[in-house]
Amino acid sequence: MGEVDGKVAVLTGAGSGMGKASVKVFVREGAQVVAGDISGAEKDTAAEVGGSVLPVHCDVTQEADVEAMIQAAVDEFGRVDAVLNVAGIADGFLVRDLTMEAYDKIMDVDLRGVLLGMKHGIRAMARTGGAIVNWSSVGGLNGSAYTSVYNAAKSGVIGATKVAAIEGGSLGIRVNAICPGFIHTEIMGAHPEHMPGILEKAVLGRGGQPHEVAEVASFLVSDRASFVTGAIIPVDGGWAARLA
Numbered sequence: 001m002g003e004v005d006g007k008v009a010v011l012t013g014a015g016s017g018m019g020k021a022s023v024k025v026f027v028r029e030g031a032q033v034v035a036g037d038i039s040g041a042e043k044d045t046a047a048e049v050g051g052s053v054l055p056v057h058c059d060v061t062q063e064a065d066v067e068a069m070i071q072a073a074v075d076e077f078g079r080v081d082a083v084l085n086v087a088g089i090a091d092g093f094l095v096r097d098l099t100m101e102a103y104d105k106i107m108d109v110d111l112r113g114v115l116l117g118m119k120h121g122i123r124a125m126a127r128t129g130g131a132i133v134n135w136s137s138v139g140g141l142n143g144s145a146y147t148s149v150y151n152a153a154k155s156g157v158i159g160a161t162k163v164a165a166i167e168g169g170s171l172g173i174r175v176n177a178i179c180p181g182f183i184h185t186e187i188m189g190a191h192p193e194h195m196p197g198i199l200e201k202a203v204l205g206r207g208g209q210p211h212e213v214a215e216v217a218s219f220l221v222s223d224r225a226s227f228v229t230g231a232i233i234p235v236d237g238g239w240a241a242r243l244a
């Protein structure tokens with residue numbers, strides 16, 4: 001029996017990186033999955049992984065899309081047991097070069113998208129209970145140059161996760177956040193050579209693989225994590241534990 005056997009999970013960012021890896025891990029562990037993404041690559045993920053995956057076009061910044069994605073899980077699989085808010089974007093610039101266009105773009109996906117996923121996830125799970133896992137970042141815990149808006153959004157995810165965990169407690173909805181370190185995905189990990197020393201930030205001395213984060217998400221959704229809520233969990237090879 002799989003870790004999340006029989007559960008219905010809705011994931012965003014399912015076309016790439018940790019979202020795609022999470023689809024694979026959740027199906028391996030027995031879940032039925034709604035795989036949402038804006039790119040169209042969610043269809044490739046579904047084709048690659050096979051049965052039990054319903055690809056859905058979803059722009060997480062659009063409330064109607066998020067609501068429809070959650071409804072698709074109810075229509076196809078009968079209910080929702082978990083929502084994983086994985087989708088995210090990043091961009092780098094100095095604070096003095098900040099534009100409001102960049103602010104809106106990053107905040108809309110990285111914070112508004114997570115809040116919308118939680119809103120409609122909680123509504124769908126209010127009577128049955130369930131679990132939400134939000135993707136923050138080590139950048140939500142600490143700073144680095146060039147990432148002011150990204151870090152602000154990811155810190156916001158941590159704050160909103162704690163609030164939703166408090167509100168979700170009486171509904172049997174657990175809400176946790178994962179803070180990945182450097183993970184080899186499209187968003188940044190494809191070219192670590194452009195960030196000298198980045199791999200050595202982790203005390204394990206390497207970047208992470210997408211599935212290593214997905215495995216933690218599977219645990220958090222599973223009944224094995226039944227007393228874990230409001231937790232902010234680095235999955236970063238020890239990066240966040242260092243002073244410098």
Ligand SMILES: NC(=O)c1ccc[n+]([C@@H]2O[C@H](COP(=O)([O-])OP(=O)(O)OC[C@H]3O[C@@H](n4cnc5c(N)ncnc54)[C@H](O)[C@@H]3O)[C@@H](O)[C@H]2O)c1
Pocket residue numbers: 012013014015016017018019036037038039041058059060061086087088089090109135136137138139179180181182183184185186187188189
């Ligand atoms: N890769 C890392 O090192 C790292 C580190 C810390 C945190 N994170 C966070 O982890 C999450 C997953 O990142 P990843 O590395 O797998 O990224 P990725 O770029 O490989 O995948 C992100 C996915 O999100 C989708 N997406 C982007 N905008 C969207 C929108 N508006 N609506 C729906 N989908 C949208 C993209 O199409 C893509 O498929 C992100 O929230 C990211 O900020 C990544």
